[in-house]
Amino acid sequence: MNYAEYRDFSAAVARRHIVFYYFGYFSQNIISAMAEAVRLHLERAELVASTRRKLFSCFVEMAQNITHYSASTLTAAELRENQLRQGSVCIGVEGERYYLLCANPVAAENAEALRAKLEPLRSMTLDEIKQAYRQMLRTEAPEGSKGAGLGLLTVAREASGPLEFEFVPDERPGLVMFYVKATI
Amino acid sequence: MTTETRDDLFIAASASSPEVDFRFGAHALSLRGESYPENAAAFYGDLVAHTRAYLGGLEPGRTVVVDVALTYFNSSSTKMLFAWFGALNEAAENGVRVVLNWRHDADDDTIQEFGAELHEEFAALEFNDVPLAD
Numbered sequence: 001m002n003y004a005e006y007r008d009f010s011a012a013v014a015r016r017h018i019v020f021y022y023f024g025y026f027s028q029n030i031i032s033a034m035a036e037a038v039r040l041h042l043e044r045a046e047l048v049a050s051t052r053r054k055l056f057s058c059f060v061e062m063a064q065n066i067t068h069y070s071a072s073t074l075t076a077a078e079l080r081e082n083q084l085r086q087g088s089v090c091i092g093v094e095g096e097r098y099y100l101l102c103a104n105p106v107a108a109e110n111a112e113a114l115r116a117k118l119e120p121l122r123s124m125t126l127d128e129i130k131q132a133y134r135q136m137l138r139t140e141a142p143e144g145s146k147g148a149g150l151g152l153l154t155v156a157r158e159a160s161g162p163l164e165f166e167f168v169p170d171e172r173p174g175l176v177m178f179y180v181k182a183t184i
Numbered sequence: 185m186t187t188e189t190r191d192d193l194f195i196a197a198s199a200s201s202p203e204v205d206f207r208f209g210a211h212a213l214s215l216r217g218e219s220y221p222e223n224a225a226a227f228y229g230d231l232v233a234h235t236r237a238y239l240g241g242l243e244p245g246r247t248v249v250v251d252v253a254l255t256y257f258n259s260s261s262t263k264m265l266f267a268w269f270g271a272l273n274e275a276a277e278n279g280v281r282v283v284l285n286w287r288h289d290a291d292d293d294t295i296q297e298f299g300a301e302l303h304e305e306f307a308a309l310e311f312n313d314v315p316l317a318d
Contacts, residue, residue, distance in 0.1 A: 028222035032199035035220075049291050053256070057294075060220050060258050067222065080223045134301065137266055147224070150259035 016092060019045075023088035025074065026066040035060060038091065047098075054158035054184050055091070055098055061151045062089055062102040062180065068146040070104035071175055080146060097160065099183040105175040111167045114178065117152060122162040129156050155182050190241065193234050201227060202254055208238045214251040219265075220258035228264030236271050244279030248272075250309075253287035254295070262298065269306050276308035283310045290315035 001009065013021070019041055022034060038059050042052045066087035074084040087104030106114065121129065133153045142149045156163055164181040190208045197203040202217035213235070221227045242248070250272060257265060269284075276282040286302070288295040296315070303311040 028200060031220075036199075049289070050293065053292065053294065056256065057258070060256075064220070064222070064258065064260075080226065083222065137263060137301075141225075141263070147258075147260035147263070150263060154259040 017094070018090060018092045019098075020091040021088070022090075025084045025086050026063055026070070027082070027084050028067065031060065031063045031067065034063065034089075041091075051098065051184060055100070058100050058155050058158045058182050058184065059089070059091065061154050062100060062182075064147070065151055066102065066104045069106065071107050072105050094183070097183050099181060101179065101181045103177055103179045105170055105172065106167075106178045108174055108176050111176050111178070115165075115167070118163060118165050118180075121152065121156045124156070126157070129153060133157060155180070158182065158184060160184055190238055193231075204231060206231075206234065206238075211246060211248045212251070213248065214253075216251075216253040218256045219254055219261040220256070221261070224258070224260035224264045228261065228268060232264070232268050232271055235268060239271065239275040239280065242275065242280050245281070247281040247283065248275075250282060250284045251287070252285065255289070255292075266302075266305075269302050269309070273306035273308050276306075276310075281310065282308070283312065285312045285314050287314040287316060290317050 020034075020038055024030075035056070039056060042055060047055075066089070067083050067085055070085035070087045072086035074086075075082065085104070087102060089103075090101040092099055092101070124132065133150060136149050136153060139149075141147070152163075159182040161183050164179075166179045168177045168179065170177050192208055193204060193206040195201070195204040197217040198221075200218065201221045202215050202219045205214040205216075207213070239248075254265075272282050272284070284302070286299040288299065296313070299311070299313055302309070303313075
């Protein structure tokens with residue numbers, strides 16, 4: 001990319017009102033640093049406190065999901081500390097609302113299980129989401145979870161509408177790209 | 185030295201974990217800051233173990249003051265905090281007086297709602313909702 005192309009690229013980012021984008025490896029330290037950058041932006045943008053908190057909460061859950069579950073990993077699958085996994089996260093503004101988008105590859109055979117978790121959330125009311133959250137709080141973390149099984153419920157709770165998600169075939173065999181979008 | 189005495193536990197805050205100041209000798213436990221460690225199960229599992237060991241040695245009637253001022257906690261921290269309050273509640277059911285000061289920004293609905301949930305679920309805790317004005 002030469003200077004002119006970079007200028008076009010930057011203009012396209014500005015036109016789309018992208019306020020934050022990162023593609024690369026996610027570790028806990030990287031997330032903390034990004035969290036600082038995101039928080040700085042949110043404070044400068046003078047959003048109401050509840051919107052700021054929801055955006056921040058969604059950002060952390062999405063970023064930590066990548067650290068825990070992306071199929072593109074530099075560290076061993078069973079490791080719980082010092083993990084490094086690849087993905088991307090984006091924060092932008094559409095009309096009056098902020099949204100977050102994240103993407104990471106997942107094993108194709110896990111896509112159905114993820115879809116089965118996400119699809120029901122789309123038709124739930126906020127009260128139903130909160131009820132499901134309360135229930136999950138009191139149950140053992142599901143097998144394979146590195147959190148509490150509460151991450152996606154938290155993202156759904158912070159969103160103002162149904163979560164959007166998509167699985168897209170990847171050129172790497174056995175993998176699909178997993179996208180989630182939450183509008184706050 | 186009484187059987188109630190044990191070493192205090194202090195862990196300085198990091199960018200993504202809260203300050204832990206458990207003064208077992210003074211029967212005052214405090215958590216403050218933000219909580220989104222990579223491995224909340226390990227971080228809080230340790231705190232729960234220390235707290236249980238401390239509570240196990242207490243005489244009934246003893247008062248323990250728990251001060252929580254967390255400004256943000258992620259989903260896996262929420263789950264582990266719930267377990268920690270469960271351990272405190274068990275001791276309270278067995279005759280220890282546990283006072284929980286739940287400090288939060290007055291306009292933080294999520295943290296206030298979680299406090300209300302703790303109050304409802306862990307009825308043996310003496311729950312004080314402490315909203316702080318900005």
